[in-house]
Amino acid sequence: MDELADDQLCTVDCVYEDSGTVVISLAGELDASQIERISLQLNELLTREPEKIVFDMGGLTFMDSTGIGLMIQTKRSVSDFEIQNAGSAVRRVIEATGLSAELGLEP
């Protein structure tokens, strides 16, 4: 597990905008092995009480149900929430769990 290739790791980049919006860009694979680390980062970010969180999923090649849990938890912690650039793999996983509307992915 210590020998994960770089593309298997999920990376997180946060950009704070003056408007109180935080854009979180996820890249790589988001699964159970990554979730603890990313949750910690996210929780720290939430303590700053951003008004809006935008997940940019453009770089995400894989996401499992733990990623969906993270989205739901985040959505419920901020007043405004948005997912951008979700690829078909991510989009379908969310659809299959019946959460597209809740996560604002309805076409």
Add this chain to the structure above:
Amino acid sequence: MLLAGLLITAGLSLLSATVNSKNESRLLFVQVREAGTVLASAVPQLETPLASGVAFADATHGDRAAFQQFMAPYIGVGHPFIDAVLCSVNGSEREQITAVGARPSETSVRPCQQLARATAARPMTIVGLVAGRQRLGYAYLPVASATSYGIYAESALPPEHRVAISKHSSFSNLNFALYLGKEPSKRELIEATVARLPMIGRQAAATVPFANTSLTLVGSPTQPLGGVLSRELTLIVSVIGVLLSLGAAALTDRLVRRRRNAELLADENSRLYAQQRSVAATLQRALLPEVVTHLEGVEFATRYIAGTEELEIGGDWFDIVPLDDSHFLFAVGDVSGRGVRAAIVMASLHYAMRAFASEGHSPDAILNGLVPLLDVVRDGHFATVLCGSVDIGKGRLVVASAGHPPPLLLANKAATLVDVPIGPPIGVGISRPYLTTTVTVPNGSTILAFTDGLFERRGETIDSGLERLVESAHGSTASLDGLLSDLVNNLIATEPTDDTAILGFRWMS
């Protein structure tokens, strides 16, 4: 002329004798000093087992058996110590925990009290000659205040304090007497090669530090020490050689011991790992139903494939609840994340579902009943659940889904995914009523319900994975059990990252 010659000869002889004598004295001094250095190098060899013993006691919280086992190789005839006593240290209080080897000597009836002395800057203290001067006592108490253990140990001295030096030793041409302290006092004699003390004739003494005290070595030559340069060189070379090899031996010994300790730790870790893994596996197996269900007209088969990547168990489950002779309820669920907490969530949902089922609730009502039990923000997990009720006689299936993949229907060798309305997963904080779909199937049909481990692959959409599953099942003529085996073999990697649960049932024609 003659007189002058004699005088010169005498003078030269005298000079020669003086030089020789000085040379002898110098050599003796050098040799005694070197012997003392060799003796002083024995301190680490005494100190290391005691230091390791204390560290070991700390690590095992003073476990008696562990300490006895650890110290055993250092105790006994031919070993550094004859006994060792482990004491607990709490402030100024000392209490004996256990002892290894011979009984502590009577002059130190309370060996642990000797540790009171070992509070100086150095951890090892020489307590002194004890037991009628037949033993040498040591106290070892680490300086660090955090340490709560200390060791009192004794070495046996040779009978009558007499030792023999091997003929092959570099010091075989010396008689010596070794005393504790800075003075050659007979009361502090540790050992000597001669019975009569003090020795007579040419002598040299060397004092070397020995833990908190000193050792005084008095040497006397048994034969002329030389004057022959080659012999002198041989001696020095051999002394240096002995010193170097002693140092190397001590270092090797220390490294070997460290390695052994590391190996012990590694063994312990892998044992704990295996234990934890087996506890997790046992827990998971206990939570999954054995398929003891025998209902007229339908057969069951299940598979559970654990992901190998992680130590932690997953939260997948399946269940079959017979309701009466011709009705049963089935469910397959997947709690997000891994670990014991996920397994506990799984267990609570699993049993709640059984309770709702036994009260005769329909699948959609059961899912509604589960909703208040879980919350991803509070519990860190949510769950997808597929729940269905089956009327065996009528070949009718009523299914509801809480964000879970649909079941696969094999009827007349054709495989199709049942179109189930997808409601929100349990625990995401969304209250939307669950809807059911009703399917009537022909005799001989098979239903497979499963978790996403069966079809989810990295680098593709789940549609591709589901399609592969449908194709793999399509046209199968295998028995139900054979079908499940085929799917597992064809679709699941040899070392899957995710867990997979599969539940299948087939109407017997």
